[in-house]
Amino acid sequence: MSEIYNIEPFKNDAIEKAAAESSPVLDNGPSTFLTQLLGFWVTFRTMFKKPNTVQYPEVKEPTAPRFHGRHQLNRHPDGLEKCIGCELCAWACPADAIYVEGESNTEEARFSPGERYGKVYQINYLRCVFCGLCIEACPTRALTMTNEYELADDSREKLIYEKQDLLSPIHQGMIMPPHPMAPGADEGSYYRGEVKGVQQ
Amino acid sequence: MSTQEVSADVTLELITLTIDGFEVTVPKGTLVIRAAEKLGIQIPRFCDHPLLDPVGACRQCLVDIEINGRKFPKPQASCTIPVETGMVVNTQLTSNVAEKAQKGIMEFLLVNHPLDCPVCDKGGECPLQNQAMSNGNGESRFDGYKRTFEKPIKISAQVLLDRERCILCARCTRFSEEIAGDPFITLNDRGALQQVGIYEEKPFDSYFSGNTIQICPVGALTGASYRFRARPFDLVSTPSACEHCASGCDMRTDVRRGKTLRRLAGDDSQVNEEWNCDKGRWAFKYATANNRIKTPMIRGADGELHEASWPEALATAAAGLSVNRAAVLVGGRATVEDAYGYSKFARVALNTNDIDFRSRVHTDEERDFLTSAIVGVQVNYSAIDRADHLVLIGFEPEDESPIVFLRAYKQVRKRGLKVTTIAPFTTRGSKKLNAQVIKSAAGNESQLISKISGLTSKSVILVGERLCESYGALSAALKLAQTSGAKLAWIPRRAGERGAIEAGAIGTLLPGGRPVSDVAARVDIQSAWGVKSIPENIGRTTSEILVGLQSGDIDSLLVGGVDPLDISADALVGLEKAFVVSLEMRHSSITEIANVILPIAAVVEKSGSFLDWEGRARAFETAVDVPDLRSDVRILSMIAEKMGKPINLPTVAAAANEFASLGNWDGARAPFIAASGTAISGDTILASWRLLLDAGSLQDGEVNLANTAHPSVAVISTDRAEKLGVKSGDPVRVSNSRGEITLPCEIKDIESNSVWVPRNSHTSKTIATLGIASGASVSVVKA
Numbered sequence: 001m002s003e004i005y006n007i008e009p010f011k012n013d014a015i016e017k018a019a020a021e022s023s024p025v026l027d028n029g030p031s032t033f034l035t036q037l038l039g040f041w042v043t044f045r046t047m048f049k050k051p052n053t054v055q056y057p058e059v060k061e062p063t064a065p066r067f068h069g070r071h072q073l074n075r076h077p078d079g080l081e082k083c084i085g086c087e088l089c090a091w092a093c094p095a096d097a098i099y100v101e102g103e104s105n106t107e108e109a110r111f112s113p114g115e116r117y118g119k120v121y122q123i124n125y126l127r128c129v130f131c132g133l134c135i136e137a138c139p140t141r142a143l144t145m146t147n148e149y150e151l152a153d154d155s156r157e158k159l160i161y162e163k164q165d166l167l168s169p170i171h172q173g174m175i176m177p178p179h180p181m182a183p184g185a186d187e188g189s190y191y192r193g194e195v196k197g198v199q200q
Numbered sequence: 201m202s203t204q205e206v207s208a209d210v211t212l213e214l215i216t217l218t219i220d221g222f223e224v225t226v227p228k229g230t231l232v233i234r235a236a237e238k239l240g241i242q243i244p245r246f247c248d249h250p251l252l253d254p255v256g257a258c259r260q261c262l263v264d265i266e267i268n269g270r271k272f273p274k275p276q277a278s279c280t281i282p283v284e285t286g287m288v289v290n291t292q293l294t295s296n297v298a299e300k301a302q303k304g305i306m307e308f309l310l311v312n313h314p315l316d317c318p319v320c321d322k323g324g325e326c327p328l329q330n331q332a333m334s335n336g337n338g339e340s341r342f343d344g345y346k347r348t349f350e351k352p353i354k355i356s357a358q359v360l361l362d363r364e365r366c367i368l369c370a371r372c373t374r375f376s377e378e379i380a381g382d383p384f385i386t387l388n389d390r391g392a393l394q395q396v397g398i399y400e401e402k403p404f405d406s407y408f409s410g411n412t413i414q415i416c417p418v419g420a421l422t423g424a425s426y427r428f429r430a431r432p433f434d435l436v437s438t439p440s441a442c443e444h445c446a447s448g449c450d451m452r453t454d455v456r457r458g459k460t461l462r463r464l465a466g467d468d469s470q471v472n473e474e475w476n477c478d479k480g481r482w483a484f485k486y487a488t489a490n491n492r493i494k495t496p497m498i499r500g501a502d503g504e505l506h507e508a509s510w511p512e513a514l515a516t517a518a519a520g521l522s523v524n525r526a527a528v529l530v531g532g533r534a535t536v537e538d539a540y541g542y543s544k545f546a547r548v549a550l551n552t553n554d555i556d557f558r559s560r561v562h563t564d565e566e567r568d569f570l571t572s573a574i575v576g577v578q579v580n581y582s583a584i585d586r587a588d589h590l591v592l593i594g595f596e597p598e599d600e601s602p603i604v605f606l607r608a609y610k611q612v613r614k615r616g617l618k619v620t621t622i623a624p625f626t627t628r629g630s631k632k633l634n635a636q637v638i639k640s641a642a643g644n645e646s647q648l649i650s651k652i653s654g655l656t657s658k659s660v661i662l663v664g665e666r667l668c669e670s671y672g673a674l675s676a677a678l679k680l681a682q683t684s685g686a687k688l689a690w691i692p693r694r695a696g697e698r699g700a701i702e703a704g705a706i707g708t709l710l711p712g713g714r715p716v717s718d719v720a721a722r723v724d725i726q727s728a729w730g731v732k733s734i735p736e737n738i739g740r741t742t743s744e745i746l747v748g749l750q751s752g753d754i755d756s757l758l759v760g761g762v763d764p765l766d767i768s769a770d771a772l773v774g775l776e777k778a779f780v781v782s783l784e785m786r787h788s789s790i791t792e793i794a795n796v797i798l799p800i801a802a803v804v805e806k807s808g809s810f811l812d813w814e815g816r817a818r819a820f821e822t823a824v825d826v827p828d829l830r831s832d833v834r835i836l837s838m839i840a841e842k843m844g845k846p847i848n849l850p851t852v853a854a855a856a857n858e859f860a861s862l863g864n865w866d867g868a869r870a871p872f873i874a875a876s877g878t879a880i881s882g883d884t885i886l887a888s889w890r891l892l893l894d895a896g897s898l899q900d901g902e903v904n905l906a907n908t909a910h911p912s913v914a915v916i917s918t919d920r921a922e923k924l925g926v927k928s929g930d931p932v933r934v935s936n937s938r939g940e941i942t943l944p945c946e947i948k949d950i951e952s953n954s955v956w957v958p959r960n961s962h963t964s965k966t967i968a969t970l971g972i973a974s975g976a977s978v979s980v981v982k983a
Contacts, residue, residue: 086318086323087434090431101429101430104427114319115319115428139318
């Protein structure tokens with residue numbers, strides 16, 4: 001490898017050599033008028049630039065399209081939840097901000113395709129660092145991030161978002177779970193995107 | 201052929217071989233995979249398990265083998281090949297052939313294994329997942345459809361099977377057959393459709409089914425009560441010990457955010473090996489039951505219980521216990537430290553020897569037997585391993601101490617250990633142990649014990665705690681042991697009983713097996729405790745205490761975890777008259793009459809240790825830390841302080857240290873006065889014992905476990921069935937003047953003058969309904 005990239009092996013005495021050659025920091029006394037002027041030039045130049053200030057909260061600028069904002073738990077087109085309660089997001093989270101408890105779907109109460117759904121889903125926004133590792137970990141694309149950034153509140157409790165705060169709203173063609181899977185469908189057809197929304 | 205345990209008295213032939221260029225010397229018969237382990241070389245494997253017979257089912261452990269220069273033409277499964285001199289083994293680390301073979305096998309295994317790790321309970325602790333990463337190809341070349349099955353199917357109420365995850369290693373079926381002796385599951389069909397299945401007419405109602413889940417190397421077998429509850433990586437594990445019986449299983453308790461989610465068998469080769477029973481594995485929800493007591497309570501002038509503060513409750517308890525003559529009932533579930541606390545509390549704070557841990561049927565003969573023949577004596581599981589003859593008297597190991605059963609079954613299967621049992625009929629357990637059954641009506645055991653012959657010093661006699669119900673039987677068993685030189689061990693049913701004897705929680709003994717009647721023993725303890733005197737009279741037994749309560753000789757009572765219905769149907773009557781201080785976990789019939797209730801911690805919430813039947817200490821640590829719930833000994837110490845007679849045991853550790861520093865008594869034991877039983881007669885004598893899974897209060901809250909309990913039946917003889925005109929399964933009514941129990945009957949080889957019913961199942965509670973445990977006359981009629 002060292003031949004191909006011509007990387008010099010690291011030498012220990014290099015540090016000592018550099019230390020010996022470097023000169024100590026000297027106090028040269030007050031700077032001259034010219035060097036001061038050079039410093040103020042940055043300030044002076046800025047006076048002619050267009051200001052960046054946004055009149056938030058009256059004006060809300062859209063974020064970059066992939067801005068990492070509040071999370072969202074997505075649904076399948078017919079309204080069943082995509083989350084399977086596998087806790088991989090919680091495992092991936094470097095800040096330990098996510099808490100998930102899984103539960104079995106039953107014939108009477110089905111929340112997601114397949115056997116398992118997330119019964120408890122909490123994200124603690126006092127801990128979350130919006131790194132997005134949870135999104136990468138999610139095996140079903142149940143967890144994604146929105147661009148919503150207004151996450152301030154007046155108590156710690158309110159900043160722990162529960163499942164109902166994170167779940168995506170019911171859109172056209174969706175039915176609020178619990179409800180059975182689409183006729184003839186199994187979890188595979190859901191994952192392959194074969195199940196469409198309910199015709200109104 | 202478990203090759204790594206070779207007993208010490210066999211001379212070992214050693215064999216030297218080379219693995220990956222390193223020489224290693226191992227005993228003859230060792231498998232190549234184990235020899236490699238000895239060098240720290242990990243060969244991937246699924247079907248191989250050190251405690252199961254080799255089978256070579258998964259083929260994952262293929263290695264290149266050469267013997268004396270001649271090479272096997274193809275890679276061989278290292279889990280089935282014993283070592284030989286001059287063998288040269290090349291594992292995946294040094295042989296490309298072995299590595300390629302292993303990667304190929306892994307790819308084959310993954311062809312049909314679903315990639316559902318995110319929803320699989322095993323994900324994160326899965327040997328397949330781990331070894332696919334360490335010894336597999338990163339990519340699969342398979343692009344067809346995977347085999348799918350309907351999922352999951354119930355193998356039993358508590359074991360679920362996802363067939364598509366199964367890699368057919370046969371660990372579960374081999375466990376059931378070789379270790380538990382319950383071959384209710386097997387591999388059905390062949391080829392791609394092969395799957396684990398149950399016998400259709402017989403459910404998988406093994407007492408040991410939970411072990412199959414633990415040894416499953418994939419997520420094919422999962423527990424109904426743990427399914428989807430947690431992922432392994434957010435569980436906090438604590439080493440613990442099982443509180444359910446005196447087998448002494450090492451356990452692991454897994455907790456998630458203060459909630460116990462599962463318990464697993466620990467690995468202790470001396471005791472439970474790697475197994476435990478389903479009760480130990482799943483019965484832990486009692487600690488979170490609704491009727492749990494969390495705050496101290498005092499009975500007010502209105503006769504109702506009111507919540508109170510700790511200082512208030514302690515002061516009331518101290519006042520009630522100090523003005524009167526008091527006695528102590530410990531209960532059979534105390535840890536050694538707690539039992540020591542009760543023992544010291546009785547002597548120091550209450551100045552009495554009226555203390556007894558036996559909250560069950562008991563006799564004076566039993567007390568003397570324990571005092572002179574059991575305390576301080578150690579007989580180990582290894583004695584069973586080496587025994588030439590195992591005699592079981594008044595003891596049904598599968599129900600009453602399941603790990604003793606597993607140990608005996610292992611020896612029966614491996615080397616045909618001779619087992620003799622004195623029991624009313626041939627039980628499923630004695631059938632599995634291939635035991636010679638000496639049939640006896642309950643109460644007549646003493647007449648038959650002397651007839652056992654051919655015992656040597658290598659023989660082992662195991663007597664159950666319920667043998668005391670048969671007058672003279674313990675004396676006869678002791679005599680048999682003394683004359684033959686055989687080892688004698690007493691196996692109680694509850695985890696705390698052996699420890700309570702050693703801690704002196706009985707009227708004849710002080711801690712460390714010191715006889716109360718011995719001056720030197722008392723002086724020992726007096727100086728250790730720094731007290732002027734210790735009462736020298738023999739203390740009352742549980743039944744004498746109950747009599748004393750009723751007659752007014754004793755006015756107040758300190759009660760640990762005791763169910764009065766375990767002692768006798770009338771026990772509560774005496775208790776109602778006294779000032780009762782109850783240290784309890786959950787509301788019970790005791791707390792209904794108690795004057796002061798002090799809440800205590802459950803086993804998962806405290807530390808301590810139990811002594812198993814061997815006398816071996818089984819320490820456990822706090823798994824769930826609940827503030828305000830303390831171990832008994834801490835509470836006793838606080839009461840004693842309020843009474844002005846401190847016992848100075850502020851923590852469990854302090855109690856353990858003090859008890860250890862006392863040491864064991866090396867002086868003379870109290871002599872045993874043998875009792876001689878007479879044959880009892882009658883045409884219908886009740887026999888009973890507790891089934892492993894029954895109505896016990898520590899099994900509350902676990903529905904799946906209760907569903908696998910063996911059905912409650914009344915066992916009657918063929919003669920009686922004919923006389924009554926009933927077929928197997930027809931209901932019969934067992935009754936006496938107090939009450940009746942109606943159960944479906946089962947016709948077995950029981951003595952014709954006996955009838956057997958479970959002692960404490962949901963439909964059959966002999967003490968509560970009939971007022972008797974065993975050995976008394978009842979009548980049986982067709983219901």
